[in-house]
Amino acid sequence: MLPADFEPEADTAEVLATCREIAAAPAASLGSYVISMAGAASDVLAVQLLLKEAGVRRPMRVVPLFETLADLDHAGPVIEQLLGLPDYRKRLSGPQEVMIGYSDSAKDAGTTAAAWAQYRAQEALVRICAEQGVELVLFHGRGGTVGRGGGPAHAAILSQPPGSVAGRFRTTEQGEMIRFKFGLPDIAEQNLNLYLSAVLEATLLPPPPPEPGWRKLMDELAADGVAAYRAVVREHPDFVEYFRQATPEQELGRLPLGSRPAKRRQGGIESLRAIPWIFGWTQTRLMLPAWLGWEVALGNAVGRGEGEQLQAMIERWPFFRARIDMLEMVLAKADADIARLYDEQLVSDGLLPLGEHLRDLIVAVRGRCARTYRP
Numbered sequence: 001m002l003p004a005d006f007e008p009e010a011d012t013a014e015v016l017a018t019c020r021e022i023a024a025a026p027a028a029s030l031g032s033y034v035i036s037m038a039g040a041a042s043d044v045l046a047v048q049l050l051l052k053e054a055g056v057r058r059p060m061r062v063v064p065l066f067e068t069l070a071d072l073d074h075a076g077p078v079i080e081q082l083l084g085l086p087d088y089r090k091r092l093s094g095p096q097e098v099m100i101g102y103s104d105s106a107k108d109a110g111t112t113a114a115a116w117a118q119y120r121a122q123e124a125l126v127r128i129c130a131e132q133g134v135e136l137v138l139f140h141g142r143g144g145t146v147g148r149g150g151g152p153a154h155a156a157i158l159s160q161p162p163g164s165v166a167g168r169f170r171t172t173e174q175g176e177m178i179r180f181k182f183g184l185p186d187i188a189e190q191n192l193n194l195y196l197s198a199v200l201e202a203t204l205l206p207p208p209p210p211e212p213g214w215r216k217l218m219d220e221l222a223a224d225g226v227a228a229y230r231a232v233v234r235e236h237p238d239f240v241e242y243f244r245q246a247t248p249e250q251e252l253g254r255l256p257l258g259s260r261p262a263k264r265r266q267g268g269i270e271s272l273r274a275i276p277w278i279f280g281w282t283q284t285r286l287m288l289p290a291w292l293g294w295e296v297a298l299g300n301a302v303g304r305g306e307g308e309q310l311q312a313m314i315e316r317w318p319f320f321r322a323r324i325d326m327l328e329m330v331l332a333k334a335d336a337d338i339a340r341l342y343d344e345q346l347v348s349d350g351l352l353p354l355g356e357h358l359r360d361l362i363v364a365v366r367g368r369c370a371r372t373y374r375p
Contacts, residue, residue, distance in 0.1 A: 096136055123161045
């Protein structure tokens, strides 16, 4: 496919060199080839073609990572299209692995809509793989903080859709969370016990599927949440400048932290990787990525007289209970007074009203979260 005199650009050369390294490496040294920001069946097929061209003759798991809201919504059809290709099925050695993105989906749409999209994507993948007679392994790309899908592992596993934890659960442990959870032998053993017990319970006693009324309300919460989130993060003309003045985002981009650059490319919020996005708001104690959008979603639901329905979802649906528990936890950590002090020192006068508005939203979401528990 590639002529001997082919002179690729730097990015292309790096991809081809990576494929050649994979071909030269022992099979046991590598697991999955994960495709970030996957959105179509061709993303997987292109990687398989390049690996074959580089000389990889052994079967290798090529794992699409669905990260944005739109890509999560299309995860099921993409996998269904792949499994419908005879040549792809022949090369599929073992289970079909799919990675679910938490960090970038939350940055794209807010945690309200992202959490529901992740849940529905898993439901679709479980159904499609069962119909195709293919074993499914879901790989959860969680970070340490709530804005990146983090939280107590036991509750998180038990809140997954029925059938998605079928005796196995793959997840990421990143950065400082590796040290926190596995840095000492006794703590590592305790965390392993938490994972094992939750996987066993979710496999043997899976949670009930959501009732139709819960699905309808969750659709409404997600729609209101993503609209409110994007109205601030994407549509407010001063938001990007306020974020860069109020938080250490610019400084974080120059620090040698993590395994990847702080930015994917030049641009606004959409170009940032999730770590500096979350890190910046955590530094000012505003914790914005973890709660923005919920204030409108819950407020509209309570205003429509759906408080009793919300209470029933908390009591009987582990998925929704885990989301509200994480929301309350992060709101307890948020400190509007500290965020105000950062604004007073760093933010220009013209942007101060936006900071005040965001701090007012914390008060609103705290009140609406309390009414959700006590409608």
